[in-house]
Amino acid sequence: MFVCGLLGWRAMIVGISLFHLYPATSASSLNPPIGQKPLFATVNEVHGYNYSIGFSLQSSFGAAAAIIDKFDGQTATVARVFHGGAEYERVMTRLSLETSRHIAPPYDDDGQFWADQPRKVVREALKAAQLPASYEVLILAQVIQRLRSEIESTLGIEIQEAVFAASHLVALYQDDIQDAAAYSGIKYVIPKGLHDPFVWETAAAYAGHGFGLCKHWQDDDACADEGKQMPSETILAVHYSRTALTVSLTVISQALWAWEPDYRRVENFTLGSDSIKSYPNREDYWTDVKDTILSINTQFPLFPKPGKVLVTGDLDGGDFIDFLRSTMEEYLGTAPHFLTNDTTTAAAKGAAQFMRRGPAAWSP
Ligand SMILES: *[C@@H]1O[C@H](CO)[C@@H](O)[C@H](O)[C@H]1NC(C)=O
Ligand SMILES: *[C@@H]1O[C@H](CO)[C@@H](O)[C@H](O)[C@H]1NC(C)=O
Ligand SMILES: *[C@@H]1O[C@H](CO)[C@@H](O)[C@H](O)[C@H]1NC(C)=O
DSSP states (O other): OHHHHHHHHHHHHHHHHHHHHOTTOOGGGOOOOOOOOOOOSSSEEETTEEEEEEEEEOSSEEEEEEEEEOTTSOEEEEEEEEEOHHHHHHHHHHHTSGGGOOOOSSOSSHHHHHHTHHHHHHHHHHHHTTSOSSHHHHHHHHHHHHHHHHHHHHHTOOOOEEEEEEOOOTTOOHHHHHHHHHHTTOEEOOBTTOOSSSEEHHHHHHHHTTOSOOSOTTSHHHHHHHHHHSOOEEEEEEEEOSSOEEEEEEEESSGGGOBOOGGGEEEETTSSGGGGGGSSSHHHHHHHHHHHHHHHHHHSTTSOOOSEEEEESOOTTSTHHHHHHHHHHHHHSSOOEEEOSSTTTHHHHHHHHHHHTOBOTTOO
8 A cells, every 4th residue: 555655646746747847859859778788896997097087067058077097007097978858058047046946955954854855755756757856957957968978979988987077056956966977877975085965167177187195195194194294275266158258266275175165266157158149249258258257356355365276168258368377477467377278078088087096985
């Protein structure tokens, strides 16, 4: 009786949720998930080569990178970028809004735990029916699957597991990324040393540039000693794409220890390069961009000034980097160090570096 009731209830939830979640989705995009393959130890290992895979999900695009450790000690890196299209852009925009926030793990107390159960029950029911846990999960998974097949066909491997980095958006939660990974048939790995809910773009891109990573990563003790020696610095992390301008004033030493609270961050999905058209004149647009770039620094005038400016995004705006440079030099009176290469793939490369260093003890 109880079991029947439970099953009926579940079926009802699945039915209702499908109706609500996929109103505009054709049946063909609801592909069944790719079956989870047996997993190797800590890295994807083929013919004596180790492949460490990282993904990043950013405002208007996703990227994937593979670091290949060859048996002769050489390494190589392969990276791919995929522009997610209008639906992906809409999902990321929605997840950047305060109004999209909801309770999600990790919980502060058991009140939150219980308050979140209805949402969790729906997600679990959808997953049990081999469906994406939410509409957002489906859209994120489509980008992951596309990147996955590009990397797999380029390298002739089958991706088993990866570290996932993503934009630090107020309403993008670990379970969204974790469920999108699972739906794409990839094991979600929490990297060793992670403190935040998931790997945010700033930490991953910083590592992608080779900062905040220990050299002796095969030896945990040596790695920990190196980590303690790493100086803490303030960086300004600026993401600029077709759809968004985000700015964070981040304190960082070891890459995965990035301290990036919401109050030292702005997410603006109406200031990407596509928005220029909607301004009556370009000058007004650039004035808003400048005010946003400097807004955290002006709000916290006594906070240490950034010594590095880390730039990510697809930079469709062309002149953006010159504009950012002159804005920062004028504001600081000196030229900070700019990291402006590889703006689309730096975060995925950093995620692959974290994967290469292995999972945390509590990784699922
Ligand atoms: C690949 O990873 C395994 C397990 O961590 C390790 O024993 C092996 O030395 C690695 N091989 C290369 C070429 O890095
Ligand atoms: C950017 O270029 C520098 C110098 O060539 C290099 O050391 C660094 O790794 C590059 N960054 C990325 C993310 O590839
Ligand atoms: C984005 O910037 C524009 C122009 O400065 C501003 O009007 C808008 O309120 C900002 N949006 C958010 C979400 O902060």
